[in-house]
Amino acid sequence: MNTLGIAVIGTGKMGADHVRRIGDTVGGARVVAVADAVADPDGDRAKAVAAGVEGAAAFTDPAAATAAPGVDAVLIASPGPAHEEAILHALERELPVLCEKPLTPDPEGALRVLEAERRVGRRLVQVGFMRRFDAEYERLKELLDAGGIGRPLFLHCRHRNASSPSFFTSDMLISDSVVHEVDAARWLLGQEVTAVTVLSPRPSSAAPEGLSDPRLVLLETSGGAIVDVEIFVNCGFGYQVRCEAVGESGSARIGDGHAMVVESAGRWGGEIAQDFTTRFADAYDRQVRRWVAAAARGRVDGPDAWDGYAAAAVSEAGLAAGRSGVRTEVRLVERPELYR
Ligand SMILES: NC(=O)c1ccc[n+]([C@@H]2O[C@H](COP(=O)([O-])OP(=O)(O)OC[C@H]3O[C@@H](n4cnc5c(N)ncnc54)[C@H](O)[C@@H]3O)[C@@H](O)[C@H]2O)c1
Numbered sequence: 001m002n003t004l005g006i007a008v009i010g011t012g013k014m015g016a017d018h019v020r021r022i023g024d025t026v027g028g029a030r031v032v033a034v035a036d037a038v039a040d041p042d043g044d045r046a047k048a049v050a051a052g053v054e055g056a057a058a059f060t061d062p063a064a065a066t067a068a069p070g071v072d073a074v075l076i077a078s079p080g081p082a083h084e085e086a087i088l089h090a091l092e093r094e095l096p097v098l099c100e101k102p103l104t105p106d107p108e109g110a111l112r113v114l115e116a117e118r119r120v121g122r123r124l125v126q127v128g129f130m131r132r133f134d135a136e137y138e139r140l141k142e143l144l145d146a147g148g149i150g151r152p153l154f155l156h157c158r159h160r161n162a163s164s165p166s167f168f169t170s171d172m173l174i175s176d177s178v179v180h181e182v183d184a185a186r187w188l189l190g191q192e193v194t195a196v197t198v199l200s201p202r203p204s205s206a207a208p209e210g211l212s213d214p215r216l217v218l219l220e221t222s223g224g225a226i227v228d229v230e231i232f233v234n235c236g237f238g239y240q241v242r243c244e245a246v247g248e249s250g251s252a253r254i255g256d257g258h259a260m261v262v263e264s265a266g267r268w269g270g271e272i273a274q275d276f277t278t279r280f281a282d283a284y285d286r287q288v289r290r291w292v293a294a295a296a297r298g299r300v301d302g303p304d305a306w307d308g309y310a311a312a313a314v315s316e317a318g319l320a321a322g323r324s325g326v327r328t329e330v331r332l333v334e335r336p337e338l339y340r
C-alpha cells in the first residue's frame with residue numbers, strides 16, 4: 001500500500017484540522033472520504049471540507065464514508081457519544097482507527113470496542129491522547145522511567161481553557177478534559193488509577209450558569225502516588241497544561257510555555273497560547289504521523305483501546321465522586337491478553 005486512504009468522520013474543529021494536517025504535514029496518507037452528521041444534515045460542513053481536498057468525497061452517513069472506495073483507515077473526530085458506533089463500523093471492515101478522546105464517554109461502550117477487537121483478533125484502535133506525543137511530556141516520561149527523580153510521589157497538574165464551548169457540562173470537565181490527565185498519569189507512572197475524589201469550590205463567576213467550574217480532581221494510583229488536577233475551563237486568560245512531578249529525590253515541571261521571554265520598558269513577559277490547537281500543534285502532527293505509519297503496517301503504535309477503556313472507567317468513578325462528594329473506587333475488568 002503506497003498511500004493510506006483515510007475516511008475522516010466528523011468535520012468540526014478537530015476533524016477539519018486533521019484533514020488539513022493529513023494534506024499538509026503528514027506524508028504517506030490522503031483523505032478520500034469525509035462525513036459529518038447531526039449538526040450537518042445536508043452535508044454542507046462535510047462538503048466544504050471535502051472541497052479543499054482533491055479526490056475526497058463528502059457523505060452525510062459516517063458508515064457510508066467508512067465503506068467508500070479507497071478507504072484503508074478511519075480517523076474519528078465526532079463528539080464522544082458518537083465514537084462507539086463509528087469505531088464498530090470500522091472494525092467490522094477490519095480498518096485501523098484513530099479515535100479522538102474520549103474513546104467512549106462510558107466504560108460499557110469501551111468494553112464493546114474491546115470485544116469487537118477481540119473478534120478481529122488484533123489491536124486496530126488508537127485513542128487520540130496526543131499528550132503522549134508532546135515533546136515536553138516525552139521528556140518527563142523519559143526522566144521518570146530512568147529514575148531521575150526517584151519514585152514518583154505526586155503529579156500536580158493544572159489544566160486551564162480560556163473558555164468552554166456552549167455544550168460543555170460539569171460532567172465533561174471530568175470525562176472530556178481531565179480524561180487527558182488520567183491518561184497522562186497512567187502513562188507517565190505506568191500505574192492504574194484506583195480511586196477518585198472531586199472537590200468543587202463555589203463556581204467562578206465567569207462560568208456559564210450551572211457549570212461547576214473549576215474543580216479539583218484527586219486521583220490515587222496503584223503504586224501509591226497521588227495526582228491532583230485543577231481543571232478550570234473558563235479561566236479567561238488562555239490555555240495552560242502544566243504538570244509537576246515530585247519524586248523521592250527531586251521534582252520536574254513541564255508546561256510553563258515560556259518559549260520566549262521579552263524584557264522591555266521595565267517589564268518582562270511572554271505569550272500564553274489561547275487554545276489546544278496552538279499548544280499541542282506539534283503533538284497532533286506527530287500523533288497522526290505515527291498512526292499513519294503504524295496503520296500502514298497493520299499495527300497500533302500509541303494509546304490503545306485498553307487505555308481508552310481504563311480512562312473511561314476512571315471518568316465513571318470521577319462522575320460519581322463529583323455528584324456524591326465521596327471518594328470513589330475505580331472498577332476495572334481484568335486486562336485481556338490482547339492488551340498485555
Ligand atoms: N485531543 C484534543 O486535544 C481534542 C481537542 C478538541 C476536541 N477533541 C475531541 O475531538 C472530538 C471532536 O471535537 P470538536 O472540538 O472537533 O467538536 P466539534 O463540535 O467542533 O465537531 C464535531 C463534529 O462532529 C459532527 N457530528 C456530530 N455527530 C456526529 C456523528 N454521529 N457522526 C459524524 N459526525 C458527527 C458535528 O456535526 C461536528 O461537525 C471530540 O471527541 C473531542 O473530545 C480532542
Ligand SMILES: O[C@H]1[C@H](O)[C@@H](O)[C@H](O)[C@@H](O)[C@H]1O
Nearest residue numbers: 101160161176177180233276
Ligand atoms: O475537548 C477538549 C480537548 O480535549 C482539550 O485538549 C482540552 O483541554 C479541553 O478541556 C477539552 O474540552
